[in-house]
Amino acid sequence: MDKLWKILGMSSNRAKSVVVNNQKKSHFIGINLGSTNSYLAILENEGNNNYKPKVIKKFPSVIYLKGNDTTTLNPIYGFKRFVGRNFNDLIIQKEIMRNKILPFTFPYKIVKSKINEGEAWVETTYGHLCSPVKMLQGFLAKMIETAENYIGDDSVVAGAVITYPPAKFTVSVLEATLEAAVMAGLVKNYVFTILEPIAVATSYGLQKEVEGTLVAVVDLGGRSLDVSILERVNSYTCFKTKGRAVSEMFLGGEDFDNILVAYFLNKITNECSITEELSLSDLQKIRRLAEQAKIHLSSAGETEIILPFVCTSDTVEGGAEKHLNIKLTRSKFESLVSGLIDRIKLECLSCLKDAGLSAKDVDKVLLVGGMARVPIVEKVVTEIFEKSPIRGPIAPDEAAALGATAALYQRGCVGIHESDFKALCEERL
Structure with missing residues (x-):
């Protein structure tokens, strides 16, 4: 249970920056993982130690996979939906059915993993199998690299606040997301989560x-x-x-x-x-x-x-x-x-x-x-x-990422309310 509290952002240790080594400045970023597009935000210093959330890049939520012996690229759309889900999950089955009836085809199949207890994995047209957690790891690593290049000053991104939707989001999905974030280079105790609607409300200042x-x-x-x-x-x-x-x-x-x-x-x-x-x-x-x-x-x-x-x-x-x-x-x-x-x-x-x-x-x-x-x-x-x-001045597709970043200043807004936490635990049972 303590592990789950940490996954959900219940740690009492919250800060705008952390020290992970003595040579580099460490920073947090805000990430809104979307099925179509994902957004990366930072707290930008506008001078006089005044920080303001800012989206620095939109990433299409697509991973391109290729085999060792071919240059053919297979774009994997909406891979975020597969992370932490079993092949028999109703959402996965609906996704498979949806892909069959669309007036165009995807260059991959969703298959049952024989390695990780029946997880939903991806198989490309040339037979390459890939774990959604590994795909998310690469995706998050690119976000981290982008943020570090943008901030400069020999900085390192050590932590993140990541949004997640309030419904149909299970403990296994949260655990898999945390696993991918740590594999991508983030410090385990500095990966927090926030409900997307709470992030949105925070971006508009409604916590006041x-x-x-x-x-x-x-x-x-x-x-x-x-x-x-x-x-x-x-x-x-x-x-x-x-x-x-x-x-x-x-x-x-x-x-x-x-x-x-x-x-x-x-x-x-x-x-x-x-x-x-x-x-x-x-x-x-x-x-x-x-x-x-x-x-x-x-x-x-x-x-x-x-x-x-x-x-x-x-x-x-x-x-x-x-x-x-x-x-x-x-x-x-x-x-x-x-x-x-x-x-x-x-x-x-x-x-x-x-x-x-x-x-x-x-x-x-x-x-x-x-x-x-x-x-x-x-x-x-x-x-x-x-x-x-x-x-307001906030772009509607950037609100969640901005709110995730702004929540770094709003200690009481990161994480999940106890009533929602109880519901999430019951869903697992």
């Missing part, structure tokens, strides 16, 4: 609110939706979850992209003469165009998508290929994704119901994650909670 303040945090990222109600408390850790945190691990920005991909593919089928299936590279291009269209429609009412060389022209000798131009309005986009919006609404209402609250009981609303920029998402969250989400 009076006791009893209720905060709804809606986090819609690239792969998942997390909804939590936080209650400000004066005891450890400054916030606790009110009721049950709701997590839908298969509802995020990529699902919006996938709907657009399917829409574009339908357009190609209806308007083009295609004699063979599109190549994997063509599908990846279409996927990138879908994401770009979604982003553009967040600030514009209409966008034009050019799908290059997918149609065959009968008017050109030899049947030369031509572009397909598709105009897409924001209203059309919103009608296409209406089913996803309904799911977001249901999850938010479920979270309120489990907490025994009405929308009027919630004092403040935070909407974060990359999808917070999509107008229809903000609209539905405003309608549900009957108040607009707080807006």
